[in-house]
Amino acid sequence: MxxxxxxxxPELRETIGMLMEGEGRMVTSCACAEEALVLDAGHPFDVLVTDVSLPGMSGTDLARRLLADDPLRWVVLCSGYELGSQPGSWGPNVRTLLKPFELEELEQLLGGIHTALASVST
Structure with missing residues (x-):
């Protein structure tokens, strides 16, 4: 995946990025939405995990742009404040994670996504 x-x-990007590695997962990290769009172009990632508050384009705007191309894409929006129910209406595979989160929460979420992706590809 x-x-x-x-x-x-930068500290969170490095720490959480390393913690997400393994279990069949490959993580590419970046600092802004604009860079994410470049990295995703041509060979889309299976999952977008993004902070909501980013410099320049927000994480929610990034998610909406990627979901416009693929409404079934998996997206995890991380935020320090409650996002309400709106992101759930963007697509069936959009999830939110309230910061600060426990690593077990992230692991459980990614495990469920990995299982869902594996069942689609078989």
Whole structure:
């Protein structure tokens, strides 16, 4: 499973990025939505995990752009504040994760996504 992780905080980007690695997951990390769009172009990632508050284009705008191309894409929006129910209406595979989150929450979420992706590809 290929994960694109977008986080502007360098310490979090490095730590969470490393923790998401393994279990059949490959993580590519970047600091902004604009870079994420370039990385995703031509060979889309299976999952987008993004902070909502980013410099320049927000994580929610990034998610909407990628979902416009693929409404079934898996997206995890990470935010320090409650996003309400709106992101759930963007597509069936959009999830939210409230910061600060426990690593077990992230692992459980990614495990479920990995299982779902594996069942689609078989």
């Amino acid at each position: 290929r994960i694109l992780y977008v986080e502007d905080n």
